[in-house]
Amino acid sequence: MEDGQGVYVHLKPGEEMRMKGIRWLIVVPFLGMLGGIPFANRVKPYVLGMPFLLFWVVLWVVLTSLILWVVYRFDPEAREEEGK
């Protein structure tokens, strides 16, 4: 995206671009959380004691955390800084 000067010994340039593409996963929480609201707008079934709409929101909060963890694990820039 922004800086092209990062040189990674362990990744070829093409591979690095591909790995940076993993950041597109960040769009998924937006689509999932908001796109699902029209269908999730109901009380039943209760899940974990919560009405379904609330459960849907909480589910996506947890999924967002997981998705961002996956992105972090494979993001070459994050890996590089970690290695310092």
Add this chain to the structure above:
Amino acid sequence: MNAALAVIGVFLLLAFYLGVRARQGKDMNLEQWTVAGRGFGAIFVFLLMAGEIYTTFTFLGGSGWAYGKGGPAFYIIAYGCLAYALSYWMLPKVWKYAKEHRLMSQSDFFAHKYKSPMLGVLVSLVGVVALIPYLVLQLKGLGIIVSEASYGKISPAAAIWLGVLAVTVYVMISGIHGSAWTAVVKDFMILAVAVFLGIYLPVHYYGGIRPMFEAVEKANPGFLTLPDQGMSVSWFISTVLLTALGFYMWPHTFGSVYSAKGANVFRKNAVLLPIYQLVLLFVLFVGFAAILQVPGLQGSDADLALLRLSIATFDPWFVGVIGAAGLLTAMVPGSMILMTSATLLAKNVYQVFSPSTTEERVRKLAVYLVPVIALVSLYFTFRGGETIVALLLMGYNLVTQLFPALFFSLFKNQFVTKYGAAAGIVAGVATVAYITLSGTGIGTLFPGLPQAVKDLNVGIVALAVNLVVTLAVSAFPPKFFRFTGEKNSPDVNLDVK
């Protein structure tokens, strides 16, 4: 003096002591005062960011919304989470650029990216105008909390004066270091109090979370979902989107980004903060538990739900602990807001018009502006009425207007010009001001539209206007605007000397 007051007093003193002590061993130049010399690791930045998020508005307002509005209150859990997802991509870029150019404030970022100190002045003014109602709201919350928790022994006015005094003094002495240390105490307290209340109250009164929701649904069918009109599905989606985009546009939140040691701090935080903010879930539970136990709180009194139910349930000493947690949720963001507004006015407004001012004088000016801003906020706190909530919504809509200019500046190919950025911000802010002050909505302006469009958050409309103007004005070459008196001068060197 009762037990509740004693507990609140102890925590006030502790916060004050930690805030003042935080200065020790630091040479207080402007960079230390506002961004802690960019030395904070993941934990401090985590707490500072979380500290600014769990404010009085979430503590009282979150439970109040659950109590008064039901399903629509779930948006409070949704927007932060999406803001964190966005932050994974956005904040490392912001931080890197800020470090390279030794930036101190949000306005510095705009001024540098667009090479226009005047754009920095514009951004500062929008920021300060949005921050003052936000601070006023924290102070009102502080007054309510202390006066309720003292069983009326301390008036809200006295509580507000005491809180403001403590915050002003430690901000003047320690700057951001003071806020970071009080944030540590506060987050620990709020976490413990919210989780405990959110589990104990539903179990105590209803026998569990699900029985509580079933009782609420039985008493008021449809309360736990979004209604067909008003705060409907389209309201929910547009509001979550708007507030997620505006989340990091608050000058104090944006500014605390600079205090981090490295870019990975934000990536790690983005992974953890969504889970951490589930604490808000427990705050909502408290509001739902209160519906059938302390009924009849109307309008803005809904904000009292959490405190009234606690007073009805617990011994005074524990009400004091809850009150102390609430007090700290007002003080931490309050201190960040004070410091940020002071820095913006001193550095990004005063210094632009008086460029020969030394950095040390700018720091001194910022320090002396802290009590001035505190007094202005006190004036509005004691004068204002119901309009405060309207002002807060206006504040959120205002800061979100900074998002397009920021977003476009993050790309390598910067096709938006300083004129485009400035015109977009002005157009967006004007739209917000018009819609808010005239009390119109999309429905009154265009009665023929379908209900789903009428329910859209008006901030989204202003953002769309902003976006169109930004892009349209950027399509003109910069020299088109030179006749406005600006000399064809080389770009001003903005770097801090």
